[in-house]
Amino acid sequence: MRRSRPHSVAVSDLLSLGFAAVVAQAVLLREAMAALGGSEFAWGVVLAAWLGGMALGARAGGRGRVGGAVGPALVLALTLGGVVLLRAAPSLTGRAPGEVLSLLHAVWVWLAAVLPGAGVGGWAFARLSNASVATLGAGATYAWESLGGVVGGLVFTLLLAATGSAAAILVAAAVVGLAALVARGRLWVGLGWVAVLLFTAVPSEKWLAAMGWRWAGRPGALGAARSTSQERLEVSAGSPAVLFADGRLVAELPDPYRAALRGHLLMLLQPHPQRVLLVGAVPGELEPYLLRHPVERLDMVVEDVGMSKLLEEIRLKPALSPEQERRLHVVVGDPLRVVRRGGPWDLVILADGDPSTLRGHRTRSRELVAACRTALAPDGVLAMRVGVSDTYLGGVGGALLATLASTVRAEFPVVRAIPGEEVWLVASHGEQDLSPERLAARWQRRAISDAIFRPELLPTLLDRGRAESLEEFLRRPRLPPTTSEHPRAVILAAALEEGRAEGRVGRALVRVERLAHWALPLGLGIWALWLVFGGLRRRVSRAGLLATVGFCSIGWWLLMLGAWQVTRGSVYAEVGALNAVLMGGLGASALALGRRTHLAERWLPIVLAGGGALSGVMTVWWVWGGEAWSVLPLLLVAGSVTGAAFSGTVVLGDLGGEVFGAARGFAADELGAAVGAALLGLLGLPVLGAVPLGLTLGGLCFGAAVAAALAARR
Structure with missing residues (x-):
C-alpha cells in the first residue's frame, strides 16, 4: 500500500481541524443563543469561552508533536456533549418552563459546554503546528487551519444548519474522519466510519429534541421540532398547542x-x-x-x-x-x-x-x-x-x-x-x-x-x-x-x-452602562500606550501585539455580525458562512506570507495601520447605514489583516534572535480574542454603541502599528 506523503497528511489534518472547529463553534453559538432566547449576548459568552479554551489548549500543547491527528474528531465529540449539556441546562439550573437561561446563574454550564472542545482544538493545533512547521512554515499552518474553517463555515450554512445540532455534528465528524483515514490510505475504513455516523444522525437529532423538551419541563409531549434559517422552533402535541422559538414561549x-x-x-x-x-x-x-x-x-x-x-x-x-x-x-x-x-x-x-x-x-x-x-x-x-x-x-x-x-x-x-x-x-x-x-x-x-x-x-x-x-x-x-x-x-x-427588573442584574446593567462609556476606551488606550512604550525601548511585547490582533479581529467580527443582524434579520444560519468569509481572508493572507517571513515582518506596521483604517471604514458603515452586501468584503479584509498581522508577528525575534513561533502565537492571539469577546460581546453594541466601538478599535490598531514601527528600528 502506498503511504501518504507527510506534507499531504499535515495539510489534511490542519484542514480537518479548522473544519471541525468552525462547525463546533457555530453549533455551540446557535445553541447558546437559543438557551438565551435568541439573545446575541451569547456571542460574547460563547466566543470568550471558546477562544479562551483554544488559548489554554494551545499552551498545554507545548512543544509536543504527537496526538494532534485525533483532535478534529475529539473536538466534535466534546461539542456534542456540550450541546446535550446546554439542552439540559434549564433542568440543571432550575429554570421554569419558558424561562430563558440566566447568564449569571449558569456560568458553569457555559464553561462546561464550551471549554472542553475548545481546549482540545487549541491543543491539537499546537501539536499539528509543531509537527509540520518545518514542512509548511509557521504562517502556513495557521493558513491551512483557517482555510479548513472556510470550508466548514460554508458547509454548515449551506448544508448542515437545517439538519439540527446533533445531526450537523455527526455529519461533520463523518467528514473529518473520512479525510484523516483517506490521507493515511484507509479508504474502506473511512467509508465504514461515514456509514455508521450518517445512519445515526437523524435518530440522534430526534432523541435530542425530545429530551430537550423534557429537560425544559414544557407541558405535554413534543409534537414537532425544526431548525429554520432564523431560529429553533418547538411545538407541543395536541390542541391548544404551545409554540416555543429559541426557548421562548x-x-x-x-x-x-x-x-x-x-x-x-x-x-x-x-x-x-x-x-x-x-x-x-x-x-x-x-x-x-x-x-x-x-x-x-x-x-x-x-x-x-x-x-x-x-x-x-x-x-x-x-x-x-x-x-x-x-x-x-x-x-x-x-x-x-x-x-x-x-x-x-x-x-x-x-x-x-x-x-x-x-x-x-x-x-x-x-x-x-x-x-x-x-x-x-x-x-x-x-x-x-x-x-x-x-x-x-x-x-x-x-x-x-x-x-x-x-x-x-x-x-x-x-x-x-x-x-x-x-x-x-x-x-x-x-x-x-x-x-x-x-x-x-x-x-x-x-x-x-x-x-x-x-x-x-x-x-x-x-x-x-x-x-x-x-x-x-x-x-x-x-x-x-x-x-x-x-x-x-x-x-x-x-x-x-430574565425576570429580574429590580434585581442585581438590572442595577448592575445601569452601573455598567455608565462606566463602559469611559472605562473601556480608557483601558484600551492604556493598553495601546503600553505597546508604544515597549516599541520605544525596542522590546515590544510580541504576545501583546498578537493579543491586540486577536482582540481587534473579534471586535471587527462582532461589529459586522451586528451589521448583518440589523440589515438581514438573523445570523442563526448565516453565522457559518460569515465566519467562512473572515477565515477565507485570514487563510489567504497567512498562506501568502507564510513562506515569505521577511515580507511579513517588514509589512507588519503597515498591516496594523491598515487595521486602524478598516475600523474607520466600519465606523462609517454604521454612521451612514450601510447595506448588507458590504459586510462581506469588510469581513474579508478583516480576515486578511488578521492573517497578515499574525504572520508578521510570529516571526519577530527577541533580543537573542529567537522567533515567537506559531503555537505560542496562536495561544496569545486566541487569548486576546477571548478577552475581546467577553468585553465587546457583552458591552460593545448595546452599551458602548457601534461608532465609539469602531473608533476605539481603530485607536488600538494605530497604537500597535506605532509600536511595531518603533520596534523595527535598527
Whole structure:
C-alpha cells in the first residue's frame, strides 16, 4: 500500500481541524443563543469561552508533536456533549418552563459546554503546528487551519444548519474522519466510519429534541421540532398547542380570547383601516380577526417562512375564507425594507415582542419608526406593543417603556398609550380620541358580531384612571431613543426577560452602562500606550501585539455580525458562512506570507495601520447605514489583516534572535480574542454603541502599528 506523503497528511489534518472547529463553534453559538432566547449576548459568552479554551489548549500543547491527528474528531465529540449539556441546562439550573437561561446563574454550564472542545482544538493545533512547521512554515499552518474553517463555515450554512445540532455534528465528524483515514490510505475504513455516523444522525437529532423538551419541563409531549434559517422552533402535541422559538414561549395556538381582544381593539384605533400592515405576529394568530373589519388589503410581514410552513404542516393555522384570502398579502422579508418600499398604510401594527435581541430590536429602532412615519397615510396610526404592565413601571421595565416611548416621540408629534398587562403605544400625526365611547361607535358602524369581543368590554380595556397614570409616566423627562447604531433598549429588554427588573442584574446593567462609556476606551488606550512604550525601548511585547490582533479581529467580527443582524434579520444560519468569509481572508493572507517571513515582518506596521483604517471604514458603515452586501468584503479584509498581522508577528525575534513561533502565537492571539469577546460581546453594541466601538478599535490598531514601527528600528 502506498503511504501518504507527510506534507499531504499535515495539510489534511490542519484542514480537518479548522473544519471541525468552525462547525463546533457555530453549533455551540446557535445553541447558546437559543438557551438565551435568541439573545446575541451569547456571542460574547460563547466566543470568550471558546477562544479562551483554544488559548489554554494551545499552551498545554507545548512543544509536543504527537496526538494532534485525533483532535478534529475529539473536538466534535466534546461539542456534542456540550450541546446535550446546554439542552439540559434549564433542568440543571432550575429554570421554569419558558424561562430563558440566566447568564449569571449558569456560568458553569457555559464553561462546561464550551471549554472542553475548545481546549482540545487549541491543543491539537499546537501539536499539528509543531509537527509540520518545518514542512509548511509557521504562517502556513495557521493558513491551512483557517482555510479548513472556510470550508466548514460554508458547509454548515449551506448544508448542515437545517439538519439540527446533533445531526450537523455527526455529519461533520463523518467528514473529518473520512479525510484523516483517506490521507493515511484507509479508504474502506473511512467509508465504514461515514456509514455508521450518517445512519445515526437523524435518530440522534430526534432523541435530542425530545429530551430537550423534557429537560425544559414544557407541558405535554413534543409534537414537532425544526431548525429554520432564523431560529429553533418547538411545538407541543395536541390542541391548544404551545409554540416555543429559541426557548421562548411565543404563543398558544389557538388562543381566541387573547387574539380576539387584541385584534379588534387594534383595528378600532383607526376610523377607516383600509390598508393595514402587520409586523411580528405569529402566522394565523391575528389575521382572522383583523380581516373581519373593512380592510381592503392586509400586508403581513413574515421573517421566518419556516415557522409559517411548520404551522401549516401541523394544521395550527386557521383556515380563511376565499374572500379573506384575497385581501391577505404575505410578504417574506425584512420589516424595515418592506416599510421603506411600501405604503401608504392607514394602520401599522408592530406586534412582536420586546427587543431583547438585535434581531428583535430592528422593529423597535428609531430607523423603523421613522420609516413608518413616512409610510403612513396622513391620518395613519402606528401601534407598538411593549411587554411591560402599566401596574408597575419601576426598574428596568419602566426604563424600557420610557426608552421606546422616547423613540416613538422622536418621530411622531402625538403618542398615546393603552394600559394593560402589555402596553400599546399609539402614535399619529394628529390628535387621537381613544375614549371607549368613540371606539364603541366605530364597532357599531362596522356591524361586526363576535361572541368574544363586545363593546361593553371597552371601558375595562381602556380604563381611564390607568390610562391617565400611564400617560403621566410617559410625560416625564425623556430618555435617549434607541437606534440601530446604539440599541439601548436591547440590554433593558434582555434584563426584563430574565425576570429580574429590580434585581442585581438590572442595577448592575445601569452601573455598567455608565462606566463602559469611559472605562473601556480608557483601558484600551492604556493598553495601546503600553505597546508604544515597549516599541520605544525596542522590546515590544510580541504576545501583546498578537493579543491586540486577536482582540481587534473579534471586535471587527462582532461589529459586522451586528451589521448583518440589523440589515438581514438573523445570523442563526448565516453565522457559518460569515465566519467562512473572515477565515477565507485570514487563510489567504497567512498562506501568502507564510513562506515569505521577511515580507511579513517588514509589512507588519503597515498591516496594523491598515487595521486602524478598516475600523474607520466600519465606523462609517454604521454612521451612514450601510447595506448588507458590504459586510462581506469588510469581513474579508478583516480576515486578511488578521492573517497578515499574525504572520508578521510570529516571526519577530527577541533580543537573542529567537522567533515567537506559531503555537505560542496562536495561544496569545486566541487569548486576546477571548478577552475581546467577553468585553465587546457583552458591552460593545448595546452599551458602548457601534461608532465609539469602531473608533476605539481603530485607536488600538494605530497604537500597535506605532509600536511595531518603533520596534523595527535598527
